[in-house]
Amino acid sequence: MTDIRPNANFYSIGGKSVHDGGSVEYSEYRRCWQENPVNFVLRDFPLHLDLEATSRCNLRCTFCDKLPLLKKGQLGDMDFDLYKRMIDEGREHKLWGVKLSYRGEPLLHPKIAEMVAYAKKNGVLDVYFNTNGMLLKEDMASRLIDSGLNRISISIEGTSAEKFEKERIGASLDVIVRNIEGLRELREKKKTGYPKIRIQTVFYPDADVSAYRNKWQTLCDEVAAVDYKDESRREKGIVRDWACPQLWQRMTIEWDGTVLPCNNDDIRSCSPGNSAEKSIYDCWHDEKVENMRLAHKSGHSDEIKDCDGCPWRTAQINKNKLQAPNRKL
Secondary structure: OOEOOOOOOEEEEEEOOOOOOOOHHHHHHHHHHHHHHHOOOOOOOOOEEEEOOEOOOOOEEOOOOOHHHHOOOOOOEOOHHHHHHHHHHHHHOOOOEEEOOOOOOHHHOOOHHHHHHHHHHOOOOEEEEEEOOOOOOHHHHHHHHHHOOOEEEEEOOOOOHHHHHHHEEOOOHHHHHHHHHHHHHHHHHHOOOOOEEEEEEEEOOOOOHHHHHHHHOOOOOEEEEEEOOOOOOOOOOOOOOEOOHHHHOEEEEOOOOEEEOOOOOOOHHHOOEEOOOOOHHHHHOOHHHHHHHHHHHOOOHHHOOOOOOOHHHHHHHHHHOOOOOOOOO
């Protein structure tokens, strides 16, 4: 039986979930998020879109594997009219979730608050993004609260400022902490309760989860970790009955409109097109993407060139210690 585990790479390690379970519609969204991949149920439109507000970043992290790629003329901000067109299409198909980050720092987009507000105005239940927190100053925090942002995830590795700043070149842990405190104070002053704040780290092999939780849980609503994936470890030829849940949940659109079937930017040969020229609906049902789903569903994900060697696939297979299937020649 093909192994497929939604959110298998995510761990909530402290506090209360930032997901808003207060409405029936939101509960249905999260139910579909968990159950559709497991049952291979394909909705007529993605549940969620990762829309890259910008590929630019204000930091130069030593561990960032995307920097060489982005330096090759691939830095830019998403056009606001293109963004609105995708949200408008999503409104027609009951789009439930939007994440406004992918490779860059979303707070660099000059219209990031307007992007949030437009999505909320058009019925998107869950609007959020990941940020390094350096640009989350008072004015920006106020605009984001007023825009209706549901949640925000701030990436902090470890508990030591010295180590953190050595790896995240251009960052100051003290500044980030003050910005989070300021966001919380403004949230309380405005009496909105939103955005919910998550502080999260990559689950490095030597991570001290207890120390991390104790350090940050009083500063946010939820403390979390995601699996470490070794970008240098691209193991080819791993044959396992494993399927990627993203193919039944979401799509990624880069700042220039390039559509990807998942949030692995090495999957470019499987791109169904560009959203400036093709609808998200048609991309979701494109033959390339449908063939990916068929291969994953039948336990042949290794036969998709860009999936074979995917660091996330490798990490999940090794973690779950899946057995190789018996295949008939």
